[in-house]
Amino acid sequence: MENIVGQKPALRWAVHGSLLALVLLWVFPTAGLLVSSFRTSDQISGSGWWQAMLPQEQNRTLRAKAPDTQTVENGLHVIEGNLFETPATITAWGVSSRAIDDFAPGDTAPLRKGGTVTLAANGDYRFEHTEAFTGKRGQRLFVTATSPPEFTFENYESMLFDERNSEGIGQAFLNTFIVTVPATVIPILIAAFAAYALAWMDFPGRALLIALVVALLVVPLQLALIPLLKLHNTVGIGKGFVGVWLAHTGFGMPLAIYLLRNYMVGLPRDIIENARVDGATDFQVFVKIILPLSFPALASFAIFQFLWTWNDLLVAMVFLIDATGDTTVMTKHIVELLGTRGGNWEILATAAFVSIVVPLAVFFLLQKYLVRGLLAGSVK
């Protein structure tokens, strides 16, 4: 059996090769976002992220130091300094936007207002003039420079710790947690009790209820938007977390009951009956026996519900409407950024990555349970 692939080396290579191609294709888009979030905005717009590891040649416009830093040497007015914050090598440069590559490194160029400038390959410049330099801002220089690959945490720093951005994103991050935690715990609790009743208690109408749960599994939640928005507004929870929790609880309920009931039905009958004979009430049986035994199913649904509520956009947009932005969640925040800062890739990429870090962490840590839950729900 195992050697069916191994028999023919060509086939084995084809299998490895095509799987590798598939994996790369699937990872590539996400990798792009991750790499971009560590690049400066100049670099992101200067070259594709897949070239991030290579040295980059860019045309840049840089400004020398302002005239008020000039010194006088032997009767000459001089401004000296270096153009670059990070090392780079100049291959060509110019003093006018119409001829940005007139001069080679080390050349001396005349300035329009008089005087000369000399620029070395490493960015060291020296302005010289017999009269004083005037004006408020430094002279512009146009350089074509090759800079080594560069990665930075600046985007994350400014997104997370700079007050102008971080207030919005920090609040959104917190809000997402406030939405997600109860919206994960409450449905599990409620569904576990219901699943126990449907699995192990005998009462009229049980089969009908199970059929109802299965039917509700596929009802699109879009139907719920207007009726429930009206209802929430009438009751007065139209603009808060409580409404979102309730909505997520309601929408997650059929899947939760379905998964948990399927699991609980499979638990050994003896244990439950023995406990009953020993005088345990249903509540005790549930809390002390069923809940601990159902841990795998509970965990898998918890992961599902967590991912689903964390990643949700529609429910949050409809049931968490608030003009002040105090209750904005991450997904909504990013959609807004897409609208207003659509071109600022360093901001978008960083914000998007901050928002997918938590679900990705949950996913990789608890993947085992997630897969188990998927299998319990779909394949018998």
Added chain:
Amino acid sequence: MHPAIQGLLTIAFGVGGCVAYFYLANLALDHVICPARGRHAGRNINRANLVRPWLFLLPALAAMGLYLVYPVIETLRLSLGERLPGNAFEFVGLANYAQMVSEAKFWEALTNNLLWLLIVPAFATAFGLLAAQLSDRVRWGNLAKSLIFMPMAISFVGAAVIWKLVYDARPLGQEQIGVLNALYLALGGDAPATWLTIPFWNSFFLMAILIWIQTGFAMVILSAALRGIPEETVEAAIVDGANPFQLFFRIKVPQIKGTIVVVWTTITIVVLKVFDIVFAMTNGQWETQVLANYMYDKLFRANDWGVGSAGAIVILLLVTPILVWNVLSARKEMR
């Protein structure tokens, strides 16, 4: 109050209230209403056992009834009426539906939705099957599976940002930072294309995102099904001289047909509800509208609840066959 503390308090309040209900209700039932002692102990225990299932089920039934059953009925009602000033409501029969079918945008959304329904489940299932089969007998198969499965954890909005970068276009002469355009130009394309604004084809670029997300799901389930195939049938086929392709298409695939159908329908349901991707990427412009986004537009931009509800009912009608099939197969299973 600091928002973090406020958040913690609300969480404690929400979860605590729920725990308190089950604990206190059971306590009340067993000790106050029907105490299992005294003269009527036996009768009380029986009564308590009659009530208890409903006590356990009540919150779940209330949640489902309020958030899923009631909206179906109410949406149906709203779709047959018109909202008048002052919260009044007038029954207008099928007028909303008539208006809806007269709109070009609706047909565009319906056509696109049908395209999505044809393409996304098919490709996601096919890629999933391919990935499952390839990773099954390879030593690094589990790692490969994790990586292909990963997009499942990413929100549709996050995926939209990821793919916007892929589809990004810069004017000719500038360095392309979108992979697709860089590739297109390298392969001899004459000018960078703004992929998302090319009518008809742009829908396919949006579908690629959902296929990318859903393939992992299909792969996980199909890979379990492949493992469940009895070894004897495979061995018999090998002994009979089947080549790997025959083995796969003639022996394995027929045996997991049932699972393929389940995967297909599950992805179909996801496709019908797809909203976030279109909303974040194009917002239905350039002929990419889909039903869910059309409905959202009607409800919250045009403020036309009648037509919006009619759109929701159309989505419900499209899932109804799956709903019926689900219930029937669940009943068959229980017997």
